[in-house]
Amino acid sequence: MLRFSGAETMMRQLVHLGVVLAFCAMPAVGQTADQQNPQSVKVEKGWAGTLDGTWNWRLPDTPNGLHPTQSWHATGSAPDGDIYVGGMDHKTNAALYRIDARAGTLRHVGDARSASEAAHNWLPGETAQKFHTRPLWHNGKIYVATMDRSDLNPGYLDRRGFHWYAYDPAHDSFTDLSASEPGGTAVPHGNLVTLASDSIHNVIYGAGVPTGAIYRYDVASGRTQDLGRPASYKQPYVYTGRVMWVDARGRLYFTASNWDEPAVHDHVHYYDPETGFGEEKDWLLKDGMALETGQCMEGGKWCVFGDDRGHVYRFDQDAHTWTYLGQVETGKKAGWDGVEFWLFAVAPGGKSVYVATSTSPRPSADTALYEFDLASGRTQRICALAELDPALAHSHVHTGYNAWDAQGRFYFASFGYSDDQSVLVTRIDPARLKTALGRRAETKGDTDAGK
Structure with missing residues (x-):
């Protein structure tokens, strides 16, 4: 049996969100001109x-009419924060x-269709269902790639x-970088779900859906190479891990899942440029x-990763070791019919990681923020996500990993299952939030004592 993401299966049926923003004909204060669209973009x-220490934005519609209703693992950061x-x-x-972290403002900077139309590389009826890839900083630019379908079957052969x-x-x-590639796409067929940067060799690796193939994009030449996939993969389609990484030697590590081949996918695979x-x-x-989230520290000397069941691991580059640190314990069943973990933010200093539950495919308002201690393996519940803001009460999916600004605040995206909702982006200052929660507890205690 192939492994599917329950949330993604349900979310494929969503229709457009009907919230439309007003755009002015000329840029004004707080607005900027979009590169592919002459209309102005609202900031x-x-x-x-x-609660103190939290801030929220809604993703606005694009000038060409896209209503963003989802954000799958698509939150990342740049070195400037x-x-x-x-x-x-x-x-x-x-x-x-x-998001300009210093000004606290959010704006649209581009979309697949507009960029491809500007490059005369958008065919009639073409779609770009998702930027499922975490926005990747690589040598001064942010890179994303499209995933036009999620299904693990041969239907991908019907699309560019x-x-x-x-x-x-x-x-x-x-x-659109692929406009200059043969046929106007990176490969004839296939999708990308995961990216990793090798800044030394100036290449970007991508992991594909549905076959699990590994691709390598040479930034200097603007060409994509299909590297294939491990020979141990026997099934035609696999669930591709949503995070991978490159070590100091230039070796790429990645994971996948397929319940029909448990022995093949119960460990980490790699691609070495020298040995394959x-x-x-x-x-x-x-x-x-398969691994879903992760974050590397100290220039990649060590990393922490998690799957969507709350299992947490540590990779140490110098010792070349892999350590299981434990499982996030919430008191609830972990799995597609319980809670899943797609928010992952390793705290500055690397002593703990902030995670949050998502509920899918059965929507529930009971999603919460937790802190997992990397040394002891203990889990502490911080608060329900709905306590951060009433707007989060109807969001059941919370995603984003390794998205920190220079002020020590992490960011994540949230969305629900209703077609009248939009994507929320939340910023959390952990220290301020914990202080606010402590003060609230003290106030409640004083009130209860006075009764």
Whole structure:
């Protein structure tokens, strides 16, 4: 049996969100001109959450009419602390947004259709359902790629292959890089779900859906190479891990799942530019679950990763070791019919990681924020996500990993199952939030004592 994401299966049926923003004909204060669209783009200032240390924005519609209703693993950061978020409708188009962390403003910087139309590389009836890839900083630019379908079956052969896109902050431009590749796409057929940067060799790796193939994009030449996949993969389609990484030697590590082949996918695989594909058979994965989230520290010397069941691991580059640190304990069943974990933010200093539950495919308002201690393996519940702001009460999916600004605040995206909702982006200052929660507890205690 193939492994599917329950949330994504349900969300494919969503229709467009009907919230339309007003755009002015000429840029004004708080607005900026979009590179692919002559209409101006509204800058969102957002609003303060209910608890101190929190802030929220809604992803606005794009000038060409995209209503973003979802954001799958599409939140990332740049070295200057700016945050990038992908928004999509899972049907027609996907867009990239930028949060200026210093000014606290959010705006649209480009979308797949507009960029490809500008490059004369958008065919009639073509769609770009998602930027499922976490926005990747690589040598001065932000890169994303399209995933036009999620199903693990041969239907991907009926669509064009994926496009690479890059946002250049220096020129405020969003470009379809694949317009110059043969056929106007990176490969004839296939989609990307995961990216990793090798800045030394100036290449970007991508992991594909539905076959699990590994691709390598040479930034200098603008060409994509299909590297294939491990020979141990026997099934035609696999669930591709949503995070992968490159070590100091230039070796790429990745994971996948397929319940028909538990022994094949119960450990970490790698691709070495010198020797090709290989396996770290001692780097085991609990229940054979592919990795979904992660974050590397100290220039990649060590990393922390998690799957959607709450299992947490540590990779140490110098010792070349893989350590299981434990499972996030919430008191609730972990799995597609319980709670899943797609929010992952390793705290500055690397002593703990903030995670949050998502509920899918059965919507529930009972999603919460937790802190997992990396040394002890203990889990502490911080608060229900709805306590951060009433707008989060109807959001059941919370995604984003390794998205921190220079002020020590992390960001994540949230959305629900209703077609009249939009994607929310939330910023949390952990220290201020914990202080606010402590003060509230003291006030409640004083009130109860006075009764």
